[in-house]
Amino acid sequence: MNFELTEEQNLIRDMVRSFAETEVAPSAGERDETERFDRALMFDRLAELGLTGIVFPEEYGGAGADYLSYAIAVEELSRVCGSTGVTLSAHLSLCANPIYMFGTEEQKQKFLVPLAKGEKIGAFGLTEPSAGSDAGGTKTTATRDGNDWILNGSKIFITNAGEAELYVVLARSDKSAEKHRGISAYIVEKGTPGFSFGKKEKKMGIRSSPTMELVFENCRIPGDNLLGQEGQGFKVAMKTLDGGRIGIASQALGIAQGALDATLAYTKDREQFNKPIAAFQGVSFQLADMATQIEAARLLIYNAAYRASAGLSYSQESAMAKLFASETAMRVTTQAVQLHGGYGYTREFPVERMMRDAKITEIYEGTSEVQRVVIGAALTR
């Protein structure tokens, strides 16, 4: 057993941290304030650095690195900007990865290669107004017409929507089948007639990451765009979310680490009663708890990532990592604001943004409650 990162993983962390601090951090506050997605910075630069296809083999335009490297990259981006972290996570885990796992060779060449190279952004359409945690309740329909499929319905809260060129979308293809069995996954290209975008959400956090509604009105897609087998969509979605949880857990970890780093700097500098507030035991005990929880979250994530790369089962581990890391992020960022006092409540300091960004990690890609369902079900099976 070895807890040390490899030389490559260390180099990847150094590279992403340096990039994140130098290029991503300076505009994070402004992009949050103005709800601005900066594609050149938040995606195109990631592509230049080889981050958009980290875990995929070189023959599919990837870098051939492991899941731990991916987790580290999302963590380091999120340490300065949660929006940039989720842009990469949604693109890679939720769109490129299901195509890698379930796509035919033709689909991989046509769709995965440009995604991995970062020529196209990916997104994932699962959630509907009446089907959130209950993905089996999907109401968007896919009707066969000759060799094609016709999609009708809508998807909400879709990360990267509008900006992304490719969408993996879940739709009910068999109304008569049992609810989980009648769903299929499809690859939909932006610009397909009948596919449009609804309203852009005004969110509490990750405001620099676009979240929109997808609308399908008699949207005709070729039969070749069916991802996986017909009726296998629920499995595609669940496997996709297993990997996605590593990404979101890493995002939560990065946000928490960023908040701790900012708080350490602040509490060592801020003097009250003639000494730095970090010198008060009441403060240092809080810092100790924050750091300990962050380290525990990190080890849970790294273990899930290791298992994913080693080909071991990791559904339960990624659910535990996502549950613990996101709740840690919420707790740590709340404490970070508290320890900044009144300043922490203002936008002069980044912890205000980090606390808002942290909340979503307890909600998307499976709420904390759903993670407990996944873990509990595995325990009591």
Place this chain on the structure above:
Amino acid sequence: MNILICIKQVPDMESKFKINGEGNWYDRADLAWRMNEYDEYAVEQAVRLKEQVKDADLTVLCIGPDQVTETMKKALAMGCDRGVHIADADSYKREPIEIASMIAGFAKDKNFDVIFTGMQSQDRGSAQVGVMVAELLGIAAVTTIVGFAYDNGTINVKRELEGGSKALVTTTTPVVLTCQLGLNTPRYPTLPNIMKAKKKELLTLAADAGSVGSRQETAAFYFPEKKGGGIVLEGDAAELADKLIHLLKEKTGVLA
């Protein structure tokens, strides 16, 4: 073209330094390590030169304990072709002439056209190794370069001098160039290149300083004593002005 780049692994300068047990250097435990900043400019310039001339082979050389290979991997990921690690756990104790002798010993029969290195290391800061390598090899050295251009065997460099002045120097190969801040902006090693660096040749050689013995010794290594804090003057404006004039006369040569 045959190009050598000499790099050093140094602690992150934002580390909290402690003095070692012998009291002659910093304690190496619990530090984060990185490539000497000036050497990053050297690596970047060498990679750019290769991109320009196409036909070039870049060897990166580093002296130190086994842990320096991680820093060498970064140079390989930035674009160097092969690495030579001279294994020497005691390299931090060696004086510049010993380090230069090891480099020259390796380079002497390899016909390097250009040897790039940083103008100094961030930790020891002697700024001697580059010029000593040139002297030992009997070739030219141009130091503290902030501009570089290569054209058909001729190298034009801009040097940074004191007082804000610059000098343009033309030289031919073989030459040692020591690189200064401002020469270029080092690239990030991309993730695919980090993965490819793993497969590049990295040769480890035993350290041999030859007959060069040590001629100097660090007698003490210490942090300067903290100087007294600033003086805060209080009172109304006229009073403050009087006090300030008094202080300037007493303590400085600003007012006679």
